[in-house]
Amino acid sequence: xxxxxxxxxxxGDGWNKHDVDYLMTFMADDCAFETSSGKDVCGTxxxxxxxxxxxxxxxxxxxxxxxxxxxxxxxxxxxGVSEWIFAGTTVDGRKVEVQGVDxxxxxx
Numbered sequence: 020x021x022x023x024x025x026x027x028x029x030x031g032d033g034w035n036k037h038d039v040d041y042l043m044t045f046m047a048d049d050c051a052f053e054t055s056s057g058k059d060v061c062g063t064x065x066x067x068x069x070x071x072x073x074x075x076x077x078x079x080x081x082x083x084x085x086x087x088x089x090x091x092x093x094x095x096x097x098x099g100v101s102e103w104i105f106a107g108t109t110v111d112g113r114k115v116e117v118q119g120v121d122x123x124x125x126x127x
Contacts, residue, residue, distance in 0.1 A: 020124040027101050029090040034087050039072055043121040046071055047126060054078075065093050066102060082107030082115065 026045075033041040052071045055065030065074035078085065085107030092101045102119045108114050 021095075022099055023122075024092045024094055027094065027099055027123070031087055031090050031092075031101060031103070035087075037085075039075050039079070042075055043068060043072055081109060083087055083110065084108050086126070094125075097125045099125060 030042065030045050033045075046068060047066055049066070050071050052065040053073065054062035054065075063074070065071045085105065087119060088106055089101040090101055090103040091100045092099065100123070102118070103120070104116060106114075106116045106120055
């Protein structure tokens with residue numbers, strides 16, 4: 020089964036709905052999630068379903084109103100990219116808006 024742009028759109032919808040259970044339906048047992056910030060060069064790296072679930076949940080806790088806007092996606096074989104604008108407010112009231120990308124490797 021090949022991943023499609025519609026699959027990446029659905030994954031993005033899961034983020035905008037803050038639905039961690041739905042997001043995890045896209046993830047393999049040995050999945051990894053690397054954030055854009057953290058002490059390591061890859062940001063903070065979460066590996067495996069339990070850690071990735073924790074990482075996704077931390078985003079929603081830090082930015083309770085986060086939305087990913089103006090998304091664009093492409094798929095090439097077993098790789099995919101989603102471009103977006105991350106817009107949210109921290110729990111202490113600071114507004115954040117930044118352009119970013121997710122890079123995916125697909126398997127099964």
